[in-house]
Amino acid sequence: MLPMRPKVFVSRMIPQSGLKRLQERCEVEVWPDRMPPAPEVLRAKIADCDGIVSLLTDRIDAPLMDAAPRLKVVSNFAVGVNNIDLAAATERGIAIGNTPGVLTDATADIAVTLLLAAARRLGESMIDAREGRWLTWEPTGWLGQDIGGRTLGIVGMGRIGLAMARRMHYGWGMPIVYTSRTPKPEIDAELKARRVELPELLAMSDYVSVHADLNPSTKGLFGADQFRQMKPTAVFINTSRGPLVDQDALVMALREGLIFSAGLDVTDPEPLPPTHPLYAQPNCVIAPHIASATVQTRDEMARICAENLLAGVLGQPLTACANP
Ligand code: DGY
Numbered sequence: 562m563l564p565m566r567p568k569v570f571v572s573r574m575i576p577q578s579g580l581k582r583l584q585e586r587c588e589v590e591v592w593p594d595r596m597p598p599a600p601e602v603l604r605a606k607i608a609d610c611d612g613i614v615s616l617l618t619d620r621i622d623a624p625l626m627d628a629a630p631r632l633k634v635v636s637n638f639a640v641g642v643n644n645i646d647l648a649a650a651t652e653r654g655i656a657i658g659n660t661p662g663v664l665t666d667a668t669a670d671i672a673v674t675l676l677l678a679a680a681r682r683l684g685e686s687m688i689d690a691r692e693g694r695w696l697t698w699e700p701t702g703w704l705g706q707d708i709g710g711r712t713l714g715i716v717g718m719g720r721i722g723l724a725m726a727r728r729m730h731y732g733w734g735m736p737i738v739y740t741s742r743t744p745k746p747e748i749d750a751e752l753k754a755r756r757v758e759l760p761e762l763l764a765m766s767d768y769v770s771v772h773a774d775l776n777p778s779t780k781g782l783f784g785a786d787q788f789r790q791m792k793p794t795a796v797f798i799n800t801s802r803g804p805l806v807d808q809d810a811l812v813m814a815l816r817e818g819l820i821f822s823a824g825l826d827v828t829d830p831e832p833l834p835p836t837h838p839l840y841a842q843p844n845c846v847i848a849p850h851i852a853s854a855t856v857q858t859r860d861e862m863a864r865i866c867a868e869n870l871l872a873g874v875l876g877q878p879l880t881a882c883a884n885p
Pocket of ligand 1: 640801853
């Protein structure tokens with residue numbers, strides 16, 4: 562008799578590189594819609610599942626886990642796991658997988674893109690051109706900020722922070738300062754970088770790029786006080802998670818010229834409603850959380866996600882495990 566195939570729910574269509582591997586070994590149900598399943602639908606779908614592939618739009622909390630007594634693994638299609646109650650999962654012996662490493666370059670590339678766009682007023686000037694406000698070549702029109710040799714402050718020197726620091730240091734000759742929970746002597750040596758406390762970083766940086774994960778100690782890390790400590794010429798970039806930033810304070814900082822501009826790939830909430838005042842700020846460039854959105858990166862994410870899930874249903878160690 563053939564052994565029972567594990568039952569798996571995949572909460573959205575993911576690339577074939579991962580889905581095919583799951584389908585070879587498991588009974589797979591894929592949520593077919595563009596929008597995520599409602600919480601009660603997700604709950605019903607996973608009731609007899611051994612594993613779930615979840616997205617950052619699915620809240621995986623204790624009551625949901627308790628509604629799935631066979632659940633052995635949640636494989637998140639993301640590196641961030643702030644949508645999952647990790648402590649509750651660990652208490653219940655549920656393995657949590659994520660996809661670190663494979664989206665480092667794509668995410669750092671978007672951080673660079675936003676930095677350049679926000680520094681050079683690209684969003685605003687492109688809209689002006691399209692809407693008929695490009696009247697002539699103007700000596701003082703659409704003036705942005707220089708980038709080469711200016712100081713970059715990296716908030717959170719993990720994999721993605723380091724990839725961003727390397728791009729801007731080697732590419733644009735930027736001196737690097739950074740915050741980090743632990744000293745990083747090898748990074749200091751390689752990039753001649755300096756680890757500092759956040760207030761010092763804010764005061765001295767021309768560009769501030771956020772790469773910290775979202776947890777209770779980083780929620781609301783950037784409020785009015787922090788924007789006040791920054792230079793009026795500073796550019797603020799966030800590709801980590803929206804709730805690290807008090808958005809009302811950011812609107813105020815952009816409106817009142819406490820900082821020069823901002824580039825965001827993440828907001829709070831997501832999607833950011835089209836009526837949100839941040840969209841009305843010409844000095845704010847907003848992308849819809851696309852940092853990992855390249856064909857190759859999403860394929861790799863799907864591959865690791867499938868590996869994690871298959872290991873988890875077999876009770877083996879995950880390729881990338883996020884349980885504390
Ligand atoms: C992640 O993986 O955490 C990104 O935010 C989405 O790819």
